[in-house]
Amino acid sequence: MFDFSPDETTRRLLDTVRGFVRTELFPLEEEVEREGTLAPERAAEIFAKARTLGLYAMNMPAELGGGDLSAVQVCLVEEQFGHTKDILIRRAFGNAYEVLLECRGEQRDRWLRPVVRGERVCSIAITESDAGSDAAGIRTHATRDGGGWRLNGAKHFVSDGLFSDFFVVSAVTDPDAGGRGISLFLVDKATDGVRIGRDQPMMGLAGTSHVELFFDDVVLGPECLLGEPGRGLALIFETLGRVRLAHIGARALGLARRALDAMADHANERRQFGRPIGEFQLVRQMIADSAMEIASARLLMLHTAWRIDRGEPAREGISMVKVQAAETLGRVADRAVQVFGGAGYCKDLPIERIYRDARIFRIYDGTSEIHRSIIARGLLARSVEAVLPE
Secondary structure, three states: OOOOOOOHHHHHHHHHHHHHHHHHHHHHHHHHHHHOOOOHHHHHHHHHHHHHOOOOOOOOOHHHOOOOOOHHHHHHHHHHHOOOOHHHHHHHHOOOOHHHHHOOOHHHHHHHHHHHHOOOOEEEEOOEOOEOOOHHHOOOEEEEEOOEEEEEEEEEEEEOOOOOOEEEEEEEOOOOOHHHHEEEEEEEOOOOOEEEEEEOOOOOOOOOOEEEEEEEEEEEOHHHEEOOOOOHHHHHHHHOHHHHHHHHHHHHHHHHHHHHHHHHHHHHHOEEOOEEHHHOHHHHHHHHHHHHHHHHHHHHHHHHHHHHHOOOOOHHHHHHHHHHHHHHHHHHHHHHHHHHHHHHHOOOOHHHHHHHHHHHHHOOOOOHHHHHHHHHHHHHHOOHHHHOOO
């Protein structure tokens, strides 16, 4: 039976995360928007506090020092993260990407465990200027060089690239094998031939860097290969699914909930024509539609996470969550601006920022159009029941 009711331990964890976000991170939002960055001392401070509370790398296994949370628990926690800014989430709670669990032997001590402990920061470098949604169309390539590899190429939109210590980089290792000829490499930023390019200015996500990354005859040892050669795309699709579910789906719903809370409060407080605007039917409709859409997307998200915890395939379900949550956030943010009126368009209130930040959710980690194609392909190739189990 489908049941995602949080137990007492999970409820205490969520209360801790919620309190941390509101007391420690909310006060830093205006500074990040104003300065376009998060001061290093601020980053160190919130990291230390989060680490002390055990709020770092909660998605990683307990034997590595992580929180060992289930998929449902991760979604519930990430929903709380979504209430605040991306850069603050990254500095306080970390980016322990599950693809790093493919590390073996000495890789675990060099790359995986330091990330879980918060000693090193990792970014994913997959997107290229001519290969965004088409991850198999990359041109970055790695050729055999003795017992190791020689890496050449370029990436862009590498999130958190300025702050990261190393990157998981996708590269073609067998040009004749198509998508099966792509491998993943662990590349330290300090390696000779690695160069950070410009930080791409963005409409939203203030404070989070999105850099270009260049590789010029970068010599990598055999230990830098992550997983088996030629399995790069498979590993990305297998492990980044949870990123789409939690980092995108859950955070989008958390941000939508924050917008809805602000919308409802404003509708009760703002008076026009002698009464609160919340008494006007069309304002009530916007609030009601937002609540229904958030509830619907949230139920789909938790059901998909529950299926993952049961070991069931959920690729199409993850895509459904990604699309529905991202597009729900967009609609809710737009309604919030409308309910706030001119004030919602001003930078004095967080609604304007939420509106700008919301737009990227429909694009990164696969556009809504790409994920709709994944859903349809699954339905047509298998059966409705396989994709939508009863």
